[in-house]
Amino acid sequence: MSTPAPGAVLRGAVDLSSLRNRPAGQPEAAAPAGGGAPASRLIFDVTDADFGQVLELSRTVPVVVDLWADWCGPCKQLSPVLEKLVTELGGRLVLAKVDVDANPQLAQSFRAQSIPLVVALVAGQPVQLFTGAVPEAQVREVFTQLLQLAAQHGVTGTVPVEGAETDAEDRPAALPPLHQAAFDAIESGDYQAAAAAYEQALAENPRDEDAKAGLAQVHLLGRVQNLDLAAARAAAAAAPHDVEAQFAVADLDLAGGHVDDAFARLLDLFAALPADERAPVRARLLELFGVVGDADPRVIRARGRLASLLF
Incomplete structure (x- = not known):
């Protein structure tokens, strides 16, 4: 599937050897999206020059790496989700943010052909997480599995969190x-x-x-959770009007952040089916609209096309 559970170390696919021997030092904290004070030591920007220290930090606590760019719309949707969930975990994970435009060496090392790209570092080794702006619930599940993987490799440390001891009225x-x-x-x-x-x-x-x-x-x-992306795509290609086969690929596309692709697949299927067979496709579209959010421009566009097909 497009957002596999953590576990497959990308040794060979990702070459971080040139980034290991860097001067030590504390990465600069990044202000969380939406404003507010920086989450000290939990969320920080890193560069080609200081990534070596992040690799070392990953021997103590798992590091989530968010590869993004200012022009990337899905990045702006995903980053607040990553920052929120890392903050909620209270130091069990940290988030290293990499601007791929400003740090081409890191972008090349991680083979960031599509962003947002999210990987992790555990004991100095990269671990694939996901590509695209996936739903918050799925990010939460991936982080849970990442912590389990880290524990299996003895990486169970935490980092101090500023303001962890707050008054009860200040707590969420x-x-x-x-x-x-x-x-x-x-x-x-x-x-x-x-x-x-x-x-x-x-x-x-x-x-x-x-x-x-x-x-x-x-x-x-x-x-x-149990779908294989390659097998699902093959089945959908072989049977373009098979509703369940198309549903499987649309689900995988949406979960992987390919929202427009998921909507287009189901809208094309809706248009191709006889009127008396369309109801399940409409229901699945409405459900996926709810996952993405009614205010999202991609949902608004897809709703418009669905309305034109209905009337």
Whole structure:
């Protein structure tokens, strides 16, 4: 699938040898997207010149590396998600941000042909995470698996967090019980239990937009977790009007950040099917719109095309 679980070390595919012997020093903290004070030592910018220290840091604590550029729209969607989740983990992970335009050596070393590209470093070795602006729930699951992988390699340290000891009134509000249950289930990989918790939340409050979005996300995660991208694409190419085959590739595309591709595939399928066979495709489109968010320009464009096909 397009966003594999962490585990495959990219030795040979990624050559970081030229970046190892760099002067030591603390990377400069980066201000989180959206403003606010920098998350000291958790989120920082790195360059070609000082990446060696990040490799050394990865022997103590797992390092998530976000390769981005200022012109990249999906990067601007993904970066706040990465920063939020790394901050929530309270020092168990750190986030190193690499501007590929300003740091061509790193971009070349990581073979950043498409961005955003997110990798990790564990004990000095790169680990593939994902490409594209994937949903928050999936990023959370990947981070959980990354921590498990790091523990298997003895990388279980943490870094100090400024302001960790705050007054109770300054702490984020606790999640509602059913949302917390769903969050815990996602972290353990039990998407069925997460879906049940969100469904119960919606039964109690049909206007719970967070539960609606969460339910759509866990349904997507559950569907793609055992899919093989190459096999799914082959099946879809062999049967262009097979609804389930097209659904599988659309799900994988969306999970991998290829949002427009996912929507275009389903809209093309909708247009090609007889009117009495279109309902499942429309339902899947509406569900994926909920994953991405109704305000997203890609959803707005896709909704417009769907409306034109309906009427």
